[in-house]
Amino acid sequence: xxxxxxxxxxxxxxxxxxxxxxxxxxxxxxxxxxxxxxxxxxxxxxxxxxxxxxxxxxxxxxxxxxxxxxxxxxxxxxxxxxxxxxxxxxxxxxxxxxxxxxxxxxxxxxxxxxxxxxxxxxxxxxxxxxxxxxxxxxxxxxxxxxxxxxxxxxxxxxxxxxxxxxxxxxxxxxxxxxxxxxxxxxxxxxxxxxxxxxxxxxxxxxxxxxxxxxxxxxxxxxxxxxxxxxxxxxxxxxxxxxxxxxxxxxxxxxxxxxxxxxxxxxxxxxxxxxxxxxxxxxxxxxxxxxxxxxxxxxxxxxxxxxxxxxxxxxxxxxxxxxxxxxxxxxxxxxxxxxxxxxxxxxxxxxxxxxxxxxxxxxxxxxxxxxxxxxxxxxxxxxxxxxxxxxxxxxxxxxxxxxxxxxxxxxxxxxxxxxxxxxxxxxxxxxxx
Numbered sequence: 001x002x003x004x005x006x007x008x009x010x011x012x013x014x015x016x017x018x019x020x021x022x023x024x025x026x027x028x029x030x031x032x033x034x035x036x037x038x039x040x041x042x043x044x045x046x047x048x049x050x051x052x053x054x055x056x057x058x059x060x061x062x063x064x065x066x067x068x069x070x071x072x073x074x075x076x077x078x079x080x081x082x083x084x085x086x087x088x089x090x091x092x093x094x095x096x097x098x099x100x101x102x103x104x105x106x107x108x109x110x111x112x113x114x115x116x117x118x119x120x121x122x123x124x125x126x127x128x129x130x131x132x133x134x135x136x137x138x139x140x141x142x143x144x145x146x147x148x149x150x151x152x153x154x155x156x157x158x159x160x161x162x163x164x165x166x167x168x169x170x171x172x173x174x175x176x177x178x179x180x181x182x183x184x185x186x187x188x189x190x191x192x193x194x195x196x197x198x199x200x201x202x203x204x205x206x207x208x209x210x211x212x213x214x215x216x217x218x219x220x221x222x223x224x225x226x227x228x229x230x231x232x233x234x235x236x237x238x239x240x241x242x243x244x245x246x247x248x249x250x251x252x253x254x255x256x257x258x259x260x261x262x263x264x265x266x267x268x269x270x271x272x273x274x275x276x277x278x279x280x281x282x283x284x285x286x287x288x289x290x291x292x293x294x295x296x297x298x299x300x301x302x303x304x305x306x307x308x309x310x311x312x313x314x315x316x317x318x319x320x321x322x323x324x325x326x327x328x329x330x331x332x333x334x335x336x337x338x339x340x341x342x343x344x345x346x347x348x349x350x351x352x353x354x355x356x357x358x359x360x361x362x363x364x365x366x367x368x369x370x371x372x373x374x375x376x377x378x379x380x381x382x383x384x385x386x387x388x389x390x391x392x393x394x395x396x397x398x399x400x401x402x403x404x405x406x407x408x409x410x411x412x413x414x415x416x417x418x419x420x421x422x423x424x425x426x427x428x429x430x431x432x
Contacts, residue, residue, distance in 0.1 A: 015040060018065050022058055031161075032058065037154040038136075045097070045104045045153055046134055052156060052166040100152045101396050108132035109431050113167065113220075115175035115211065117155050119146045121390070121413045122174040122226075125420035129427045134168040142405045143412075149400045159210045164217045171430055173223040175211050176414055212246045215253070221282045221430045224422060225275040226414060229259050232273060243275075253277035256290040260422075262415030264295040267305035267354045268389040270415055274422055283429060290429075293421040300417070306349035308388045309371055309381075316379040322365050323377045329367075342367040344378050355389060362386070363407035383407070391416035 019040055023033050032039070035053045042051045043062060097103035102124060109130040114123045117138040127133065138144055138155035148154045156162060215223060232240050247255045255277040262270035274292050278285050296302070318326070330341025342365075343356050356368040358381075366380030369389075373379055383406050384394040390413050399406045 014069065015044070018062065021065055022061050025057075025061065027057060035156055037148075038156040041148065041152060041154045042135065042156075046132075046168070049134055049168045050166065051135060051168060052162050054166075097152055101150045101398055102127065103152065105130075105132050110171040110221075110427060111168075112172040112174050113137075113170045113214075114155075115159060115173065115214070116177045116207070117147060118143050118176065118413050119409045120151055121392075121416050122176060122224075122419055123151060125414075125416050126172065126174060126423045128420050129423035130431075131172065131423070131427065134170055137162065142401050143409055145401055146399055146405075146409060149398050159207070164214050167214060167218055169218060169220075171221045172426060173211070173215060173218070173220045175223070176226040177207050177211060208243060208246075212251065215247075215251055219279060219282075222276070222278045222426050223253070224419075224426060226419070227273050227275075229271040229273055232257075232259070247275070247277055252280065254280050254283075254285055254287055254290070256287050256292060258292040258294065260292065260294055260418055262391075262418045263354045265300070265417040265421070266303060266389050266391050266415055267308065268356075268358060268415070269354050270357045272414070272418075276422065276426065278429065285429060291425045293418075293425060296417065296421060303388060304351055305345070305353045305355065305389070306351065308385050309345060309349055310385070311347065313371075313373075313379060313382055316382055317373065318366065318370070318377045318379065320377070326365055326367055342370055342378075344370045344372050346372045358386060358389060358411050360408045360411035362411045363404045380407075383410075386410045390414070391418070 019036055022028060022036055022040070028036075032053050032055065036058075039051060039053050039058065040062065042049075043054060043059075102120070105127055110132075111134045112126050112131045113135040114120070114126075114133050115137050117123065117136050118140075123133050123136070133151075133153075136147065136151075136153055136155040137157070137159045138147060139158050144155050144157075211223075211225070231243075234240065244255070247253050255275065257273055257275040259271055260274050262268060262272065276290055276292055278290070326342045333340040345353065345355070358369060362368065362380070366378075369381055370378040371381065381389075383399065383403065386407065387394045387397065387410060390410055392410070392413075399409075401409070
């Protein structure tokens with residue numbers, strides 16, 4: 001068995017050649033072609049698992065392709081062998097993903113899937129808790145690009161088009177399902193435009209039921225869902241009651257939920273509902289035994305905002321028109337007696353200071369979190385600063401998209417250390 005290093009360019013070349021080879025087969029369908037990058041990248045990280053759209057024909061071509069190239073590669077991270085104890089003979093693949101920011105773990109204590117994955121906040125958290133991701137889905141092409149850059153895995157697209165029975169078995173289902181149909185800002189905007197919101201939003205609001213169907217068919221030991229705080233009160237509580245009934249009464253999971261403020265882990269006020277559930281047929285647990293942490297463990301080091309925000313930053317100053325618009329907006333709301341408007345952080349930044357919640361619209365004007373500049377208009381956060389108030393490591397996580405997309409992706413993401421704290425509790429329960 002060979003076990004030599006293959007650099008990133010050569011590895012990517014093999015993946016591209018394999019993708020092109022399969023797409024050129026006359027028998028491949030349009031749906032299979034659309035998802036072929038996801039199929040191959042998932043297969044390379046978990047070759048023993050079947051994933052959606054991985055037909056026997058595609059699997060045979062993948063194995064044959066790798067076998068043909070195996071002898072031609074001098075320096076490779078790919079090792080292949082025939083396991084003679086299985087029938088029929090099965091090619092086993094082992095890649096070295098050391099060149100990825102977040103490679104798949106060499107060993108793990110549980111498996112999970114990452115739905116509505118965004119850029120992978122849940123994946124980072126659950127991998128750190130000892131898990132391995134076996135399936136990912138995210139419809140946004142720019143988020144897919146960022147995800148693949150960091151994890152080496154292309155997410156599958158529209159979850160509505162995925163055959164739920166073909167999703168690999170897993171221990172934990174993770175999903176930060178779309179929050180816009182339920183958020184205060186999202187509901188207000190949709191109402192002003194005469195659009196439907198909540199579950200009546202046919203494009204996003206009904207995606208919870210995709211989660212419900214996966215839970216029904218795959219029956220994982222546990223799940224963790226995340227959404228905006230307003231989910232609990234949306235439509236006078238009727239929306240959340242539908243969710244509770246689906247999870248508890250219909251699916252039979254033991255479920256607990258709690259509003260958690262990410263500001264306990266990072267200097268950003270970000271209240272989100274965490275919903276955690278366990279299958280009582282696989283996990284013996286009562287509702288009062290479910291732990292959803294509201295604050296970090298005692299050994300956690302809090303990242304102070306004054307250590308994140310830098311002075312003398314270039315290239316992020318608001319334009320004249322943008323700043324004038326924000327000033328008019330704030331003056332108007334002050335006149336009618338409310339506090340709506342921009343928020344500016346001044347130097348010196350005091351210990352314990354936290355920002356407002358960063359949103360997906362931050363790239364437009366940065367209104368929720370601005371930084372003063374002496375003798376100049378205020379500025380937006382840099383990408384590195386925005387990453388840190390969400391718990392991302394700017395020295396490790398990589399963005400390969402435009403600055404506008406980066407801010408949108410960060411605003412749509414999660415506070416990683418808060419998710420991780422909950423992931424650790426889930427791991428304790430399912431591994432006890």
